[in-house]
Amino acid sequence: MNRIPLSMTSDLLHAYVDGQLPAAQIAEVETYLANTPDAQALVEGWRRQNEAIMAIFAPVAGEPIPPRLSVRQIDRDVVSHRAHRLRNWAAAIVLVLIGSAVGWTGRDYLTPVEAAPDRLIEEAVNAHTLYVREKTHAVEVPAGAPNLMTWLSNRIAVAFDAPDLSAHGYRFIGGRLLPGYGDAAAQGPAAQLMYENDSSQRLTLYVTAPLPDKKEVWEFKTVGATEAYYWANDAVTCTIVASLPEAEVRLLGKAVFEQLTRRPDSTRNRNG
Amino acid sequence: MQFLDEIETHVPALRRYARALTRDTDRADDLVQDCLERAIRKQALWQPTGSLKSWLFRILLNLYRNELRTNRRRGEHVAVDTLLVEPSIAPAQPGRIALAEMSRAIDLLNVEQKEALLLVVLDGMSYAEAAEALSIPIGTLMSRLGRARAALRTAVGGTEEPRLRSVK
Numbered sequence: 036m037n038r039i040p041l042s043m044t045s046d047l048l049h050a051y052v053d054g055q056l057p058a059a060q061i062a063e064v065e066t067y068l069a070n071t072p073d074a075q076a077l078v079e080g081w082r083r084q085n086e087a088i089m090a091i092f093a094p095v096a097g098e099p100i101p102p103r104l105s106v107r108q109i110d111r112d113v114v115s116h117r118a119h120r121l122r123n124w125a126a127a128i129v130l131v132l133i134g135s136a137v138g139w140t141g142r143d144y145l146t147p148v149e150a151a152p153d154r155l156i157e158e159a160v161n162a163h164t165l166y167v168r169e170k171t172h173a174v175e176v177p178a179g180a181p182n183l184m185t186w187l188s189n190r191i192a193v194a195f196d197a198p199d200l201s202a203h204g205y206r207f208i209g210g211r212l213l214p215g216y217g218d219a220a221a222q223g224p225a226a227q228l229m230y231e232n233d234s235s236q237r238l239t240l241y242v243t244a245p246l247p248d249k250k251e252v253w254e255f256k257t258v259g260a261t262e263a264y265y266w267a268n269d270a271v272t273c274t275i276v277a278s279l280p281e282a283e284v285r286l287l288g289k290a291v292f293e294q295l296t297r298r299p300d301s302t303r304n305r306n307g
Numbered sequence: 308m309q310f311l312d313e314i315e316t317h318v319p320a321l322r323r324y325a326r327a328l329t330r331d332t333d334r335a336d337d338l339v340q341d342c343l344e345r346a347i348r349k350q351a352l353w354q355p356t357g358s359l360k361s362w363l364f365r366i367l368l369n370l371y372r373n374e375l376r377t378n379r380r381r382g383e384h385v386a387v388d389t390l391l392v393e394p395s396i397a398p399a400q401p402g403r404i405a406l407a408e409m410s411r412a413i414d415l416l417n418v419e420q421k422e423a424l425l426l427v428v429l430d431g432m433s434y435a436e437a438a439e440a441l442s443i444p445i446g447t448l449m450s451r452l453g454r455a456r457a458a459l460r461t462a463v464g465g466t467e468e469p470r471l472r473s474v475k
Contacts, residue, residue, distance in 0.1 A: 084409070104339055109344050
């Protein structure tokens with residue numbers, strides 16, 4: 036075996052097999068191979084590998100190109116997709132502008148003026164103040180009238196009975212239907228029940244259907260000399276209004292709420 | 308339009324290379340389709356000083372590697388066109404490598420070696436182009452090529468690689 040020239044690296048042999056050897060070096064490599072059987076076998080083996088690889092895969096390049104690999108078609112898709120995206124952006128910007136304009140114009144309508152419980156308390160206090168000072172027409176329908184509670188229950192869409200507050204010295208004297216608070220369409224009407232004690236002190240209950248959120252809420256509010264105790268749950272809202280010390284109102288409230296929360300018994304109609 | 312025309316001339320080679328990498332006609336064409344879309348979308352990024360062919364193959368290779376990573380994370384991907392070899396190819400002749408055996412051996416190559424070998428042999432890329440497509444230095448390309456060929460030689464039952472290390 037001849038001595039291997041130092042310049043003869045495997046890189047050169049690869050280049051020879053792959054046809055990438057500079058022309059000037061081909062003769063040199065061939066001379067080397069002719070004198071080096073091991074290297075020649077190696078190179079021959081590589082050449083066969085190359086042939087095999089070509090035999091296996093080369094035919095793929097001759098296959099007809101499927102339509103989805105059409106460069107023109109893909110180009111059209113890319114362009115139209117881009118245009119589409121531009122249009123989407125433009126549409127999005129227009130929507131944002133319209134939204135902003137509408138939002139700005141409608142800001143007064145969209146801002147909640149007052150929370151519903153506050154409106155209810157206000158209405159309850161107003162109605163109380165208005166009617167408790169009436170002597171002969173304090174109530175629309177007196178307590179003894181037939182079907183008073185059935186009528187009110189139907190009108191406010193809450194089945195309820197007038198709470199019995201006789202244990203606290205208050206007598207139910209009757210009730211009336213009221214238009215409800217704010218936009219009545221949203222909340223529906225309210226029922227006002229009036230009670231009186233022996234010293235002609237009066238208190239009223241202001242009852243409506245439950246609010247849309249049906250949350251259980253308690254609120255106590257002092258308006259001038261009047262105390263309002265508001266309470267809501269998933270069945271009803273009720274505001275007790277009275278010119279009494281807060282502690283007493285709370286006590287009355289407890290009695291009212293206990294009776295209103297107890298589902299009314301349809302067979303028991305104290306006004307029937 | 309010239310850009311598109313030039314891309315178009317490389318589609319058969321891209322398909323062939325993708326098929327050799329994946330052994331799956333649909334997967335291969337998916338890769339080529341993604342590659343073409345990406346190339347067309349990013350044509351502004353192509354430097355006319357470089358080789359368009361290398362650039363296209365680099366895009367294809369990136370997609371292929373992403374797919375490999377995804378599949379590896381997903382666990383398994385079994386869809387190999389085993390029939391690629393059999394029908395149209397003449398039976399092994401003496402002194403030739405049985406193609407089915409070779410086909411399996413290529414499949415079993417380490418991915419980096421397979422990528423390098425196929426670029427050089429199947430696509431006839433110059434070493435410089437192949438190195439560019441793979442984003443590696445030429446020295447790395449040559450060593451992958453050498454290891455790929457040694458592995459194939461061992462796998463198809465050839466003798467051990469003669470000790471040419473002394474050559475260096």
